[in-house]
Ligand SMILES: Cc1cc2nc3c(=O)[nH]c(=O)nc-3n(C[C@H](O)[C@H](O)[C@H](O)COP(=O)(O)OP(=O)(O)OC[C@H]3O[C@@H](n4cnc5c(N)ncnc54)[C@H](O)[C@@H]3O)c2cc1C
């Protein structure tokens with residue numbers, strides 16, 4: 009018996025590598041983006057913000073503690089400050105900019121606004137990413153589950169009450185939509 | 193070729209032998225903290241978390257063992273069926289960092305860092321895990337107790353990769369306990385892992401964050417083996433108290449900025465007693 013979630017080892021993939029001054033590509037929000045003149049140790053957070061101009065992911069601690077830099081890499085919610093950018097070649101990366109087009113917020117983004125879960129907004133992009141990931145895995149999380157799943161995202165303004173309320177609102181409205189047969 | 197992303201173990205070990213100064217990177221949750229802070233400035237990086245052999249685990253029903261690839265993440269260890277085969281490892285994994293850290297962080301990285309506060313390590317110690325290493329010149333395996341040498345020191349040679357650990361599937365209660373300042377995102381002040389082997393009539397206890405490396409509490413283990421009733425699954429209040437005292441006596445904590453030695457020793461006694469109580473009903 010082996011874990012079905014891991015890639016099938018019988019399917020060979022080419023070995024990737026990124027050289028010193030080489031240009032390399034990252035797949036960000038469905039687009040292939042060139043990264044030039046980068047130092048090998050640069051974090052994905054740094055490359056997203058400073059080299060690709062994607063300022064939505066926020067950097068605060070750069071040590072995995074605050075979650076404001078959260079993105080999806082290969083379908084998993086991770087701290088982009090702890091991902092070495094060049095190690096993410098050939099993996100789909102989704103940032104807050106890829107969640108919804110500007111001007112038409114996702115249901116999670118709208119719920120954060122409606123519930124008053126945004127004050128200074130610094131933690132918000134990371135929390136939106138974490139909330140989408142949470143609701144993807146668990147459509148109707150308990151409050152306990154929400155607290156545990158969002159424990160990697162620090163907010164210094166709201167006290168979390170309204171954030172939890174926002175998550176619950178999305179969960180309730182998605183269920184209502186599903187029950188009335190509306191595709192979300 | 194500074195960033196190498198091999199997909200097979202053969203490629204990975206031959207790349208490491210060609211670039212022995214490469215930073216081996218799995219989830220990056222320890223290594224990137226040091227890189228971001230400027231404490232580590234790698235010229236070469238070998239990314240191991242896309243090596244198929246390291247990304248999977250297998251159950252051998254005949255030997256009743258699980259072999260866990262070093263690049264399996266904490267999030268994966270928390271999911272059944274492996275969470276049911278090695279429940280203490282799933283419990284310990286759940287205490288690591290946050291969901292973001294658990295999606296990236298790996299058991300191999302915990303072994304590589306070899307901090308006495310590593311949450312995977314007391315479980316591996318209590319299970320008498322075997323650590324597997326591979327290099328371009330061959331493979332070797334050693335008991336976890338020999339692999340962990342000291343604070344952030346292990347027996348891995350620079351040309352070797354940690355490939356896997358093998359742990360037994362044990363029939364009996366197992367559990368993990370951790371004390372820190374909050375539930376999430378916390379470095380352990382003291383940890384304990386109990387593994388009860390009911391058919392084998394043994395109780396194993398390993399403690400962390402209270403010494404230079406993980407400590408097995410052999411006096412407490414020997415005492416419990418003779419004092420608990422394996423058939424009825426019960427233990428007396430006195431047995432629980434004594435087990436906690438012997439565990440606390442085995443700890444070698446220090447005072448530091450996070451807690452005092454006295455507090456840590458006390459916490460070990462409380463956690464050991466509680467874990468024994470979870471495994472054996474009161475009589
Ligand atoms: C915010 C935060 C919270 C954390 N909380 C916890 C916690 O609660 N409990 C805990 O135990 N840890 C915690 N950690 C530490 C870290 O997440 C763990 O130690 C984790 O297991 C490291 O795994 P990794 O795959 O990310 O390792 P990496 O950072 O990739 O590597 C760690 C070390 O191991 C070496 N290495 C990795 N894989 C191999 C291999 N296959 N062969 C040889 N060497 C290898 C690397 O070279 C490096 O020296 C936390 C870290 C952060 C940033």
Ligand code: FES
Nearest residue numbers: 068070072075089
């Ligand atoms: S900036 Fe990445 S977790 Fe804080």
Ligand code: FES
Nearest residue numbers: 127128163164165
């Ligand atoms: S709204 Fe200010 S940090 Fe969360």
